[in-house]
Amino acid sequence: MTTIDMPWYLELVVATFLLFGALVALIGSWGLAKLPDFYTRLHGPTKASTLGVGCTLIGSLLYYSYQQGGVSFQEALVTIFLFVTAPVSAHMLGKAALRRRLPGVARTRNMPDMSER
Amino acid sequence: MIATVITVAMTLFAIAALLNLYRLTVGPDIVDRILALDTLMVNSIALIVLADIRMGLGVLFELALLIALMGFVSTVAMSKYLLRGDVIE
Amino acid sequence: MTPSPFRSRQFWLPHPLFSLFLALLWLLMVNDFSVAHALLGLALGVAIPFVTHAFWAEEAKIKRPLPLLRYLLVLLVDILRSNLVVAIRILRPARHLQPGFFLYPLTLDDDFAITILASTISLTPGTVSIHYDAKANTLLVHALHLEDEAEAIATIRERYEQPLEEIFR
DSSP: OOOOOOOHHHHHHHHHHHHHHHHHHHHHHHHHHHOSSHHHHTHIIIIIIHHHHHHHHHHHHHHHHHHTTSOOOHHHHHHHHHHHHHHHHHHHHHHHHHHTTOOOOTTOBTOOOOSOO | OHHHHHHHHHHHHHHHHHHHHHHHHHOSSHHHHHHHHHHHHHHHHHHHHHHHHHHTOOOTHHHHHHHHHHHHHHHHHHHHHHHHSOSOO | OOOOGGGSHHHHOSOHHHHHHHHHHHHHHHTOOOHHHHHHHHHHHHHHHHHHTTTOSOOOOOOOHHHHHHHHHHHHHHHHHHHHHHHHHHHSOGGGOOOEEEEEEOOOOOHHHHHHHHHHHHHSTTEEEEEEETTTTEEEEEESSOSOHHHHHHHHIIIIIHHHHHHHO
């Protein structure tokens, strides 16, 4: 690895972003693996993974901005894209699940009647 | 310090990817598998960006952007297929 | 007598804010803030809506950009908060969860505004919008942990829908 010398406070900020992002994304994937039914599983990836990867990208943005002596915005573009698309794919997947009449866990409140959707 | 942090973060993301693979194999429905694939795509973006910093390349963002695009489009296309039995109405 | 369509701003520049947004997006993508790229971006920003606006269902009018900025800030804070909440819910044993669906009656009627509201709901604490019923004008929302339906609806209305109404009215 080609390490560059950064001031310690910037290093700390970048490290915090990267670690926080990785942790949040891990929790999101953990939720995907362990939650009981599809509808609850939908929550982990749409929120946690998006924010987790967003934080990682912002950490990388700060790192490269310092290294190249200017501001590098491309990671911000990926982050924005992820935040715009995550709800859309969640919505589509949820609709598909309703359409396929996937059952929720037994204690789900107001499980919709799926006959006509 | 950054080098250590990147190693740790990559490990965490690798575990996350393994959890996604678990959901991908277990299912039980095809919608779960699509969701798992979508999450896998998102996690791989982070892995690519971290690998980029680690190797000091600074050129892999286009790749990240492409994977983000492909992941979104394929997820929507597959959900659309499940909804209607057709990708284009 | 109606004015010639070739002279109106509507014809040549149907979405000024969108054009500006496209130009900015172009600059971010090439990551090079020179005058040449700014001009190229602006040209694209004018050309792309001009070519594609025949496909657009109808144009959403952002009446006040300032509340939009405030809305985005609130959203950012809420995304952070929501992630902590969801993370805690995921880490606790699953039997503590009380998942549930509820119908959210919309008061917005603009498609674009509803899209933004649905995305907002999906990005904020423990809720994902699943189905939009155009006839009844309701959103079907799934909540990871639903304690009080009326309270959840009231929160969404107060925190997101009313500011959105202000922006698009």
